Amino acid sequence: MAERLDPWSNDAVSDYEHLFAEFGIKTLSARERLDHVYFRRGIAVAHRDFDAFVNALRTRKRTYCMTGIASSGRMHIGHMSIIDFVRFFQKQGADTYFAVADIDAYVSRERIQTMEEAKRYALENAAHVLALGVPKKCVYVQSRMPARYYELAFEISKKFTENAFRAIYGHLNPGKMAAVFLQLADILYPQLDGPRIGIVPVALDQDPHIRATRDVAARLPYGFVPPASLYVKHVPALGGPSSKMSSSDPNSAIYLDDTPEVVEQKIKKYAFSGGRDTVDEHRKHGGNPDVDVAFQLLKYFEPSDSKVERVRESYASGKLLTGELKAVTIELMKKFFARHHRRLPAARKIAQKIVYG
Amino acid sequence: MAERLDPWSNDAVSDYEHLFAEFGIKTLSARERLDHVYFRRGIAVAHRDFDAFVNALRTRKRTYCMTGIASSGRMHIGHMSIIDFVRFFQKQGADTYFAVADIDAYVSRERIQTMEEAKRYALENAAHVLALGVPKKCVYVQSRMPARYYELAFEISKKFTENAFRAIYGHLNPGKMAAVFLQLADILYPQLDGPRIGIVPVALDQDPHIRATRDVAARLPYGFVPPASLYVKHVPALGGPSSKMSSSDPNSAIYLDDTPEVVEQKIKKYAFSGGRDTVDEHRKHGGNPDVDVAFQLLKYFEPSDSKVERVRESYASGKLLTGELKAVTIELMKKFFARHHRRLPAARKIAQKIVYG
Numbered sequence: 001m002a003e004r005l006d007p008w009s010n011d012a013v014s015d016y017e018h019l020f021a022e023f024g025i026k027t028l029s030a031r032e033r034l035d036h037v038y039f040r041r042g043i044a045v046a047h048r049d050f051d052a053f054v055n056a057l058r059t060r061k062r063t064y065c066m067t068g069i070a071s072s073g074r075m076h077i078g079h080m081s082i083i084d085f086v087r088f089f090q091k092q093g094a095d096t097y098f099a100v101a102d103i104d105a106y107v108s109r110e111r112i113q114t115m116e117e118a119k120r121y122a123l124e125n126a127a128h129v130l131a132l133g134v135p136k137k138c139v140y141v142q143s144r145m146p147a148r149y150y151e152l153a154f155e156i157s158k159k160f161t162e163n164a165f166r167a168i169y170g171h172l173n174p175g176k177m178a179a180v181f182l183q184l185a186d187i188l189y190p191q192l193d194g195p196r197i198g199i200v201p202v203a204l205d206q207d208p209h210i211r212a213t214r215d216v217a218a219r220l221p222y223g224f225v226p227p228a229s230l231y232v233k234h235v236p237a238l239g240g241p242s243s244k245m246s247s248s249d250p251n252s253a254i255y256l257d258d259t260p261e262v263v264e265q266k267i268k269k270y271a272f273s274g275g276r277d278t279v280d281e282h283r284k285h286g287g288n289p290d291v292d293v294a295f296q297l298l299k300y301f302e303p304s305d306s307k308v309e310r311v312r313e314s315y316a317s318g319k320l321l322t323g324e325l326k327a328v329t330i331e332l333m334k335k336f337f338a339r340h341h342r343r344l345p346a347a348r349k350i351a352q353k354i355v356y357g
Numbered sequence: 358m359a360e361r362l363d364p365w366s367n368d369a370v371s372d373y374e375h376l377f378a379e380f381g382i383k384t385l386s387a388r389e390r391l392d393h394v395y396f397r398r399g400i401a402v403a404h405r406d407f408d409a410f411v412n413a414l415r416t417r418k419r420t421y422c423m424t425g426i427a428s429s430g431r432m433h434i435g436h437m438s439i440i441d442f443v444r445f446f447q448k449q450g451a452d453t454y455f456a457v458a459d460i461d462a463y464v465s466r467e468r469i470q471t472m473e474e475a476k477r478y479a480l481e482n483a484a485h486v487l488a489l490g491v492p493k494k495c496v497y498v499q500s501r502m503p504a505r506y507y508e509l510a511f512e513i514s515k516k517f518t519e520n521a522f523r524a525i526y527g528h529l530n531p532g533k534m535a536a537v538f539l540q541l542a543d544i545l546y547p548q549l550d551g552p553r554i555g556i557v558p559v560a561l562d563q564d565p566h567i568r569a570t571r572d573v574a575a576r577l578p579y580g581f582v583p584p585a586s587l588y589v590k591h592v593p594a595l596g597g598p599s600s601k602m603s604s605s606d607p608n609s610a611i612y613l614d615d616t617p618e619v620v621e622q623k624i625k626k627y628a629f630s631g632g633r634d635t636v637d638e639h640r641k642h643g644g645n646p647d648v649d650v651a652f653q654l655l656k657y658f659e660p661s662d663s664k665v666e667r668v669r670e671s672y673a674s675g676k677l678l679t680g681e682l683k684a685v686t687i688e689l690m691k692k693f694f695a696r697h698h699r700r701l702p703a704a705r706k707i708a709q710k711i712v713y714g
Contacts, residue, residue, distance in 0.1 A: 103508060107515045114578050115512060143508045150507035151460060151500045155472060157535035158464045165531050172529040174522050178514035178538060181531075221471050 020046055023207065025231065036088050038232065041299045041308070043081055044201075048210060049228035053199045057092055064190045064198040065089035066227070068099030069129075071122035071141075072109050076253040078234040078245050080300060083132045085201035085232060094199065096138040099186045100126045102355070103142040108179040119143065119355055126351035128256040131343035136350050142182055144357060148192065153185035159216045168208050180212065187213045191224045198227045203234050236296050240272030259341070260334040267294060267330050274315070275322035286318035287325070294322075294329040301332055377403055380564065382588065393445050395589065398656045398665070400438055401558075405567060406585035410556045414449055421547045421555040422446035423584070425456030426486075428479035428498075429466050433610040435591040435602050437657060440489045442558035442589060451556065453495040456543045457483045459712070460499040465536040476500065476712055483708035485613040488700035493707050499539055501714060505549065510542035516573045525565050537569065544570045548581045555584040560591050593653050597629030616698070617691040624651060624687050631672070632679035643675035644682070651679075651686040658689055 020027065025046045032050050033039035056063045067082050069075065083098075090096040106118035122141050129139055157178075166172055169180065187200055187209070200210060207229070214226035237245040237252050245253035251270050254263055274292030276282035289295040289312045302308050311328060314320040377384065382403045389407050390396035413420045424439050426432065440455075447453040463475035479498050486496055514535075523529055526537065544557055544566070557567060564586070571583035594602040594609050602610035608627045611620055631649030633639035646652040646669045659665050668685060671677040 103511045107511050115508060116578075144504050147501050147504070147507070150504070150510075151472060153507075154460045154464050154535050154539065158532035160531035162529050162531065172519050172531075174517035174519065174529075174534055174538075175515035177531055178511050178535060181535060182511065221473075 023211070024048065025204075025207065026050075034088075034092075036085075037303065037305065038081065038085065040305060043233050043299065044085075044230055045233055046204070046231040047229055048214070049197070049226065050199070050230055053197050053228040056197050057094070060093070062194065062196045063089075063094040064097065064196060065094040065201070066097040066099070066187050066190060066198050067201050068097075068101050068186060069125060070101040070105040070109070071118055071125045072105040072112060073121060074255045074257060075125045075128045076235075076245055076255045077297075077300075078237075078253065079256075080132070080235055081232045082201050082203075082234075083129060083134060084300075085230065086138070087133050089199055089201070090135065090138065095190060095193075096135070097186070097190055098129055098134050098139045100129065100139065100141045100355075101183065101186070103182055104179040107182075108176045115143065123348070123351050123355045124257070126354050127344055127347040128340075130347035130350055131340055132256075136354070139351075139354055141355050142186070144355070145189075149185055149189050150182075152189055152192065153181040155220060156184045156188070156216050157181045159219045160212075164215075168212050180209070183209055184213045184216055187227055188217055188220070188224055191217075191222065195223045195225050197225045199230055200227050201230045201232050204231045207231070235300050236293055238266060238270040238272065238293055240293055241291055243272070254333075256340065257344075258337065260337040263333050263337050264330050267297070267326055267333065271297075271326065271329075273322045273326075275325075276318075279321065282321060283318045287315045287320070287322065289315050292322075292325065294326045297329050297333060301329075301336055380568070381405065382561075382564065383407075391445075391449075393442075394660065394662065395438065395442065397662060400590050400656065401442075401587055402590055403561070403588040404586055405571070406554070406583065407556070407587055410554050410585040413554050414451070417450070419551065419553045420446075420451040421454065421553060422451040422558070423454040423456070423544050423547060423555055424558050425454075425458050425543060426482060427458040427462040427466070428475055428482045429462040429469060430478060431612045431614060432482045432485045433592075433602055433612045434654075434657075435594075435610065436613075437489070437592055438589045439558050439560075439591075440486060440491060441657075442587065443495070444490050446556055446558070447492065447495065452547060452550075453492070454543070454547055455486055455491050455496045457486065457496065457498045457712075458540065458543070460539055461536040464532045464539075472500065480705070480708050480712045481614070483711050484701055484704040485697075487704035487707055488697055489613075493711070496708075496711055498712050499543070501712070502546075506542055506546050507539075509546055509549065510538040512577060513541045513545070513573050514538045516576045517569075521572075525569050537566070540566055541570045541573055544584055545574055545577070545581055548574075548579065552580045552582050554582045556587055557584050558587045558589050561588045564588070592657050593650055595623060595627040595629065595650055597650055598648055600629070611690075613697065614701075615694065617694040620690050620694050621687050624654070624683055624690065628654075628683065628686075630679045630683075632682075633675075636678065639678060640675045644672045644677070644679065646672050649679075649682065651683045654686050654690060658686075658693055 025048060027046050028044060032054050038044045053063060065086055067086055069079055086096060086098055100122045102118040102122040106112050106115050112118050126139055130136055162172060190198060210229040217224035217226045237243040239252060251266065254266055271293040274288035276285055295315060298308050298311060315325050382405060384403050385401060389411050395401045410420060422443055424443055426436055443453060443455055457479045459475040459479040463469050463472050469475050483496055487493055519529060547555060567586040574581035574583045594600040596609060608623065611623055628650040631645035633642055652672060655665050655668060672682050
């Protein structure tokens with residue numbers, strides 16, 4: 001309920017609430033909001049057992065953070081929020097694991113024809129993850145792990161019945177099923193090095209994996225602690241809250257390998273505006289920051305709370321026009337991308353080793 | 358059809374023939390019967406593409422031989438025929454791979470509670486395989502392979518639809534399905550080192566794996582050659598042709614860790630006899646070697662064709678009594694087991710390394 005009072009929230013959160021209750025997902029209480037802008041800006045929206053994870057952090061118990069991305073194409077800024085949380089929890093002292101899921105990408109996506117293709121994506125994706133500041137010791141690809149990791153994936157497979165799998169995933173497709181076993185192994189593998197609570201920051205649509213993992217964790221003979229999860233809203237697509245980033249439509253998303261100039265053009269041309277139809281109307285009624293993509297980008301990328309709040313008020317009151325808001329965002333994003341591209345060449349060299357050895 | 362004229366055959370072969378036609382399995386032609394007693398004694402009963410494999414052997418092309426056992430309990434002499442063929446094809450020049458399928462055993466068998474348990478069996482099983490003469494470089498456990506092997510298992514998973522899997526295996530059980538992916542990887546993995554024809558000597562009930570492997574081989578992007586198979590009849594259970602070796606009934610089978618004395622007792626007490634009810638009837642009508650387990654054991658273990666044929670004639674004519682036939686078999690088996698047990702301690706040391714590193 002607190003979520004509704006959050007100044008940073010947008011409509012989408014209330015849409016989730018009936019699902020939260022049904023699946024046992026909880027919204028974040030004040031005590032669980034750690035010192036990170038995402039907690040203050042409604043980007044972290046809900047969780048499972050995050051309270052237990054926070055307690056473990058506060059009492060300096062050993063913890064871990066695990067997440068990842070499927071290397072199924074060009075990486076876009078939609079993944080930023082997850083990566084930012086990984087860096088945050090790593091700095092808080094959690095052992096950190098970032099999976100570039102090349103096997104998952106190949107096995108569960110029709111479009112990817114060979115593992116070779118999945119690995120080419122994996123190299124690029126790993127490079128972006130590294131350039132965004134995840135330490136290299138934390139990043140791995142599924143295809144280059146110790147045998148024990150794969151053994152765990154097969155052990156996990158034994159813990160599903162046909163009915164249980166279908167109830168969670170809605171299908172029994174052999175390849176996609178195999179990919180699930182590996183994803184669950186990603187989440188639980190760190191606990192072979194000592195059972196302990198882990199946090200998995202993911203988008204809400206990944207909750208089936210979390211439910212399945214927590215269920216399986218209890219039935220493996222290793223005393224695994226059911227992992228906690230933190231549900232994070234992804235950066236919206238350029239088309240606004242109701243659109244989706246699509247790899248087949250390059251103008252739906254800002255990609256991490258876009259040049260600063262392309263980023264500028266995309267925001268100018270494609271970022272959905274919460275502004276009014278005419279300047280007069282805008283001055284009179286104000287813009288709607290909750291649906292405005294340029295403003296949403298600020299929420300993810302601008303470190304200063306007071307600056308974000310100033311822009312929000314100014315835009316909502318009608319003082320700041322859409323073009324002016326976009327200019328603020330473009331300046332921030334161009335700096336971000338310039339820095340990111342400076343870091344990429346060195347990151348690619350490290351990624352090459354991670355993916356191909 | 359030729360099979361019916363084979364002096365070594367027993368009834369079971371003709372039972373298979375309608376299945377052979379339906380599934381595209383072929384009986385062995387004269388040209389395919391290599392110089393090994395199993396070909397002369399109806400123990401090798403049928404095949405897929407064995408002609409192509411034999412051609413490759415004869416023209417000294419690179420080939421491989423792959424088979425294995427699931428480490429799901431004590432190993433019995435039922436596995437002997439497979440192992441003998443592995444040694445034979447290895448000597449013929451095929452690169453040889455023998456899988457002790459510990460992950461398969463754990464994942465697909467309810468009875469095995471942990472991987473730890475499957476590995477304990479794997480150690481014992483590997484020791485027997487080594488003591489039976491399979492070179493140590495050929496023996497591996499599924500849980501200690503290079504990452505590329507597991508990657509292949511996941512690639513294989515992508516090549517099944519729900520319907521195709523169900524049509525071959527009759528279920529969509531997640532764990533058993535995962536075990537299948539790994540078994541198919543066992544069979545195809547050697548071809549990552551160069552596509553070439555391989556031979557898989559197995560029991561006929563393993564044909565679903567062969568069909569699935571051949572189907573998948575063609576749809577992976579590596580130019581794999583569909584593996585050939587050679588179907589081998591297992592050593593019968595002590596209870597005779599219509600009974601099954603069971604791990605819950607130790608008197609149903611002779612185990613490779615039975616002492617020579619236990620083997621003697623089992624043959625004396627439990628080996629199903631093809632003899633008549635009374636000595637008089639036996640002298641008059643003769644015994645039936647086709648159902649007599651002591652005689653069947655000779656077919657598998659006695660190297661001399663002429664000795665086996667002498668015993669067969671003598672028993673069928675009524676000259677040799679059941680007790681006398683058993684004495685011949687017991688002498689042979691005790692020698693075999695004495696030698697096997699002499700070799701086991703050294704083999705266990707090697708097996709320890711194979712299973713636990």
